[in-house]
Amino acid sequence: MDIGIIGLGAVGLFISSKLSERHDVTGYVRNQKQLNEIRENGIQINKDRYQIRVKTIERLQKHDLIIICVKQPHLAYLMPILNSLDKTCLLFIQNGLSHIQMIQELNHFIMLGVCEHGVSKVNSHQVQLNGLGQIKVGDFQEHNDAKHIQHQLYASDFPVFYDDDIIQTMNEKVIVNSVINPLTALFDIENGQVITNPYLKKIAYQLSKEASEVLEMNCEKSWEKVQEVAHNTKNNVSSMLVDIRMKRTTEIESINGYIVKQSKIDVPTQSNMYHLIKAKEINH
């Protein structure tokens, strides 16, 4: 397949490299320095090197599939650029849920994805794989072809699965992120401490409960999932903590902000997380 990948951060670099083994991959970046470094060094994951074509975003062209791996705050900028392309398949891989509204306006076949790999960016052309997980993809609208595309993307060392209820899976993930991400970002701690510190664990439970009520999910199952992810990724630095450390805008609007906006009931712990992270962002 001819595949374009927008955003060569942790997730984009990882996906581009793995797909480049079987597909024709073009990565799109927004700064010339990163472009030069990838052209010069290729992409490095742990000790392996991969070569892909790389261009700046202004030169985006149509591909059979375009995978969008930028963070939520950067999606709005891409909307007119994507809409100027002839109709094709777009796959959005973001944490959070606020993009669901935005992408409805796109005149393309749209798929959504959930990334469960643990990857962190070492520098502009190098990522570290902390844990091989999987990617789940599903159709956003009816009559799409996510199953067919999933089949083409799948490889045993790069598992991609079809999910016939991707929104449900994204709801489950946003609950986990609404607990782990702000707590780790506020206290500058690794994921595991959210459940090993007894005081934080109480707040974590309250966050999980509020989010589950708003999204009409089973509270106990959600809490089990939060604990499972916190345990399995106990030594990870969450993506929100990475953003806070790098003094970048976080995805709080699309995670806790989304839950607060969706809520018809009072969700004080979720609302507090939202305001505390926004307060930290102001200091950047």
Ligand SMILES: NC(=O)C1=CN([C@@H]2O[C@H](COP(=O)(O)OP(=O)(O)OC[C@H]3O[C@@H](n4cnc5c(N)ncnc54)[C@H](OP(=O)(O)O)[C@@H]3O)[C@@H](O)[C@H]2O)C=CC1
């Ligand atoms: N990292 C992880 O393990 C996981 C991440 N996710 C989710 O995946 C998404 C991506 O995360 P992650 O890869 O960690 O994020 P990163 O911040 O590492 O990467 C995002 C990349 O997008 C680039 N970018 C932003 N705007 C543009 C643009 N207009 N054109 C081209 N490139 C652009 C950024 O460029 P620049 O460097 O120039 O700013 C950056 O390289 C997020 O929603 C995240 O929550 C989900 C699961 C796990």
Ligand SMILES: CC(C)(CO)C(=O)C(=O)O
């Ligand atoms: C699951 C978790 C919390 C893993 O770090 C994540 O998705 C993130 O950091 O955004």
